Amino acid sequence: MARTTPHDPAAPRLAALASLLADETRASFCLALLDGRAWTAGELARSAGVAASTASEHLGKLVAGGLLAEERQGRHRYVRLADGRTAQLVEELAAHARPGARAPVRTLREAGLQQALARGRTCYDHLAGRLGVLVTDAMTGRGLLRQDTGFALTEDGLEWFAALSVPLGTASRRPLARGCLDWTERRPHLAGTSGAALCRHVLDAGWCERVGSGRAVRVTPVGLGAFSEHLGIEPADLTAS
Known part of the structure; x- marks a missing residue:
């Protein structure tokens, strides 16, 4: 009977993180938020050229995954990158992406x-x-x-x-x-x-x-x-x- 390779407990978390940024709309949101400011869902939707309902769904996944933090002021909902480490991750991944792939x-x-x-x-x-x-x-x-x-x-x-x-x-x-x-x-x-x-x-x-x-x-x-x-x-x- 073949022996299985020991499972690294970090593998599911790494896969989940990668899946968050594997979607072009979600990646677009994260790149926009590299300006360091908080954006509304509507602003991000317009920047990515998607419907508000689509943006809301993607933002929910990014917040749940820990890449974005949510802020509320009255009836308004804002999101920003979770912290500086998240910003560094996004910027460095963008730097390693091949120019020809854009x-x-x-x-x-x-x-x-x-x-x-x-x-x-x-x-x-x-x-x-x-x-x-x-x-x-x-x-x-x-x-x-x-x-x-x-x-x-x-x-x-x-x-x-x-x-x-x-x-x-x-x-x-x-x-x-x-x-x-x-x-x-x-x-x-x-x-x-x-x-x-x-x-x-x-x-x-x-x-x-x-x-x-x-x-x-x-x-x-x-x-x-x-x-x-x-x-x-x-x-x-x-x-x-």
């Missing part, structure tokens, strides 16, 4: 959106796209960030944040700095507590502004000067197509 661009609007996301976007709560990588490289080049033994802020980096009056919230259980693989640049950008703090600062200070209601961000005229002054990034690099 659906072809069908309209000028889709092409414009893809270009905007590639130039600059939020990845949950930190900067991503070409902008995120430019900032990460500039910080590394100036000795504010180390990447040789994993991501870590240097003493100069800590002083740089303090000079900008950007609190890092070092009591958080999240790592102060970690690398997040960028799915368009295929290189790491800065995440962790410091990445989130920097993203909040550039948006609050007006260095960047959101493009429409999605994840894309663009550098403002104020930001062109600020990124040049504080990180030595040339304005032409920030505005290149």
Whole structure:
């Protein structure tokens, strides 16, 4: 009689997780929620081009599976990614997906959106796209960030944040700095507590502004000067197509 291979108890949980993201609509919802904000079911339905009833069914599965968290304000129901670890999982899976497997661009609007996301976007709560990588490289080049033994802020980096009056919230259980693989640049950008703090600062200070209601961000005229002054990034690099 043939012996059976011992069953790994993690296998059913891994299969269940994979099945949640194996549906294109649910994957679309998770990618949209990488902007770090809470969305209504109707907003997600419109973004994915599905009926409200279809969206509700998929959202129920994502909430039950632990990938999304639900919030209610009065009669309104909102959902967001469950936490930073979930956002990291979604972003890294997107980074590992082969570019050739993506659906072809069908309209000028889709092409414009893809270009905007590639130039600059939020990845949950930190900067991503070409902008995120430019900032990460500039910080590394100036000795504010180390990447040789994993991501870590240097003493100069800590002083740089303090000079900008950007609190890092070092009591958080999240790592102060970690690398997040960028799915368009295929290189790491800065995440962790410091990445989130920097993203909040550039948006609050007006260095960047959101493009429409999605994840894309663009550098403002104020930001062109600020990124040049504080990180030595040339304005032409920030505005290149």
